[in-house]
């Protein structure tokens with residue numbers, strides 16, 4: 001009965017279209033973030049190049065991934081640092 | 096000036112072939128010279144939807160492989176002056192044609208016809224790539240379901256990557272009553288999500304099935320709502336600004352309108 005009344009008065013919370021829309025939104029967040037393994041590999045290598053200018057990192061243990069949670073996507077990188085580099089004076093002052 | 100338009104969707108069974116047939120017949124009914132290309136190689140459909148299945152001699156692969164001239168493979172529809180079909184091959188698979196050949200073929204057809212409309216197979220593999228290779232514009236067909244809209248989103252991305260920008264969307268098989276009750280995604284919901292231009296909305300209509308059974312197109316049925324929807328789409332393709340029709344026909348006035356044949 002309540003279902004029926006809710007429908008009659010257009011209460012939207014239980015409406016299946018809202019469920020559909022929300023599921024669609026989430027699935028598209030994931031789909032649109034869909035990055036190919038090659039692209040991730042390229043990204044990883046570029047990251048290594050840049051970061052190596054500043055730090056001594058453990059390239060083999062470096063991990064980069066896209067993590068999708070409830071309603072957002074994050075680029076997560078785990079980069080073990082072995083040590084800091086001695087940054088050249090002129091570069092350091094410009095940072 | 097001619098236009099080469101591909102009708103695509105990602106998901107199967109959403110109405111690509113029905114849309115292609117009705118847009119083609121609708122344009123031809125307005126006096127345009129139109130060729131419909133069935134690019135669904137191996138799963139020939141457009142011929143039966145148009146009721147032309149008994150007249151096929153050559154198909155698209157006979158043309159690309161040089162077994163016949165393009166003209167010979169074209170089937171003329173007897174009901175519409177100016178409507179032609181280039182049928183798909185039924186006994187081959189998608190690899191029988193490649194994108195380069197499709198491009199060349201579309202170019203040749205565009206020299207003869209005002210509109211070249213390509214019926215794309217489902218999927219995003221080679222059949223899809225063949226079908227879009229020669230196109231200048233794309234129409235994406237979807238239905239108000241999660242899976243269909245998701246696939247439409249994917250296809251829109253692939254079309255844009257292939258330089259077919261700003262595809263136009265047709266939402267097919269909408270049921271106004273269910274939308275009203277909140278049990279089906281509506282036009283705004285889908286447009287919101289896909290962020291593309293809307294070319295038209297076609298309601299779920301038994302008359303589509305009935306006319307397809309007969310090998311006819313509903314676009315020529317003056318009294319049908321889906322036919323009206325397709326006629327509106329055809330005029331929009333021609334560049335006219337046609338307002339979206341009111342699909343909600345449930346009230347007293349709606350019923351009355353329907354009874355007296357006003358749409």
Ligand SMILES: Nc1ncnc2c1ncn2[C@@H]1O[C@H](COP(=O)(O)OP(=O)(O)O)[C@@H](O)[C@H]1O
Nearest residue numbers: 107108109110111112113268298299300303304
């Ligand atoms: N608006 C509509 N109302 C009712 N049935 C429809 C409608 N559009 C398409 N259909 C039916 O849906 C089925 C699939 O359509 P089709 O055009 O063959 O899809 P596709 O080419 O995308 O696979 C067919 O049986 C067709 O008659």
Ligand SMILES: [Mg+2]
Nearest residue numbers: 111112135140
């Ligand atoms: Mg089809």
